[in-house]
Amino acid sequence: MAENVRTMKCRPEDVFRVLANGWLYPAWVVGASRMRDVDASWPQSGAELHHSVGVWPALLDDTTVVEEWSPPNRMVIRARGWPIGEARVTLRVRSYDGGSMVRIDEEPVKGPATLLPALVTAPLLRLRNAETLHRLAYLAEGHAD
Template structure:
């Protein structure tokens, strides 16, 4: 499992305002390149984001599903990334030193990626998720009052 932590100069509600807008997904998730649709029930459990990954002309259409939505502390998603597989992504958010600490955990849960030892996948996921949290911070801090 890959784990990353970042402190942000905003409040947990600011982070969850970004997470609750499914159309913003490709602006903060590294690898997501465009949105095709967002279920009306987003971000409630079972709701789906319909997005694409990659760059044109090599785009793959995929979905991400909410497994748990507990603002302002926790969100769990199951992100598809076929042909690589699926991953469970958990975001934990809490107040910290006048701001917010966000932790993201990602682990492969199905498909070929589960066959690759975590000693190989974790460093790549940590590198990607470091940038993901960096982008999420820009959006959350920019929306802070």
């Protein structure tokens, strides 16, 4: 499992305001390139985002589904990125030193990526998720809706 932590100069509610807006997903998730649709029930459990991954012209359409939505502290999603597979991504947010501490954990749960040892996948996921948290911080600290 890959784990990343970042402090942000905003409240946990500001982080969850970004997470609650499914249309912002490609703005903070590295690899997601565009949104095609967002379920009206987003971000409730079972709701889906319909997004594309990759870079044009090599785009693949896929989905991400909410497994748990507990603002302002926890969100769990299952992100699909076939043909690589699926990953469970857990975001934990807590108040910290006048702002927030955000932790993201990601682990492959289905598909070819599960066959690779964590020694290979974890460093790559940590690099990607460091940038993901960096982008999320820009949006949350800037009060993006």
